[in-house]
Amino acid sequence: MRPNIVRAFAVIVATLSLTCVAAMGFEPMTATIRVSSGALYDYVVIGEHPKANNGFDNAYDTIYPGNLNADMGEPYISIVIPQPEWNPALRELKGDVRSPAKGQKWQLVISSSLAKGTPLKLELQAEGTSLPPALKLMLIEGEGRKKTDLRLGEYIFPAPGAGKTTTLFITAEQP
Numbered sequence: 001m002r003p004n005i006v007r008a009f010a011v012i013v014a015t016l017s018l019t020c021v022a023a024m025g026f027e028p029m030t031a032t033i034r035v036s037s038g039a040l041y042d043y044v045v046i047g048e049h050p051k052a053n054n055g056f057d058n059a060y061d062t063i064y065p066g067n068l069n070a071d072m073g074e075p076y077i078s079i080v081i082p083q084p085e086w087n088p089a090l091r092e093l094k095g096d097v098r099s100p101a102k103g104q105k106w107q108l109v110i111s112s113s114l115a116k117g118t119p120l121k122l123e124l125q126a127e128g129t130s131l132p133p134a135l136k137l138m139l140i141e142g143e144g145r146k147k148t149d150l151r152l153g154e155y156i157f158p159a160p161g162a163g164k165t166t167t168l169f170i171t172a173e174q175p
Contacts, residue, residue, distance in 0.1 A: 026100035026174045029135055031150070032128035033170065035079045035110055036121050037159070042067075042077045043125060045095040046106045046170060052097045056086065062095030070113065077112040077120065104172045109165050116161030122168070123154040132174070140169040 030047040045062065052060040069076035080092040098104055110120065122139065131137060131151070139148040139155050148155045150170070160166045 026102070027132040027135070028100065028130075029132055029172060030097070030128065030130045031137060031170075031172070032125040033079070033108065033150075034123055034125040035077055036123075037077060037112070037114055037118055040075055040077050040112075040114075042079045044079050044081055044093070044108065045097070045128060046081070046104075046172070047095075047097040048100040048104065048172065048174075049097050050100060052099050054098045056083075056090050057097065060095070060097035061093055063090060064092035064094050075113050077110070077114070079108055079110045081106055082109050100174065102174050106170045106172075108168045108170060110160070110168065111165045112159045113162055114159040116159060116164070118159040119156050120159050120166075121154050121156055124150045134175040136171075136173040138171045138173075140171060 026048070028047070028049045030045060032043055032045050034041055034043040036042075047060075049060055064080045067076050067078045070078065080094065081096045083091050083093060083096075096106060110122075112118075112120065114120070124137065137150045139150050140146070141148075141155075141157070157166065157168075
């Protein structure tokens with residue numbers, strides 16, 4: 001008799017958890033974030049999916065493979081999502097998809113071989129992007145200083161210069 005009660009309780013808890021997520025309106029989303037200067041560009045993919053978790057998911061996350069242009073001494077732009085607390089092989093991602101939540105925050109680290117101050121454009125790329133209508137997607141420069149709604153347009157910022165990086169944050173807020 002007791003195992004049936006435990007099993008029934010587990011089913012109820014699982015059902016309520018799934019119902020709460022659906023009732024809160026947390027929807028899957030994918031955003032392709034592109035940084036460019038002229039024809040030179042790089043991108044990352046952020047997102048939320050019900051089957052993803054907040055650790056590394058081989059099915060949803062993409063490991064940064066390195067930058068061939070940089071390795072060959074060619075001009076480059078690089079954008080990664082750092083995960084410094086993870087295993088060394090997984091510390092830099094090109095794609096980070098997490099479980100849906102009311103709010104998420106991704107850190108982006110941008111580097112390039114371009115001269116310091118060269119204008120870089122960060123924008124939401126239409127291809128590969130699928131956002132729920134009510135989702136707010138904001139770019140934050142520094143820790144909470146300047147905010148830009150990525151759904152409304154691009155963000156221009158200066159290249160950090162060789163050997164330096166720029167850190168930006170993207171937040172996604174579900175209603």
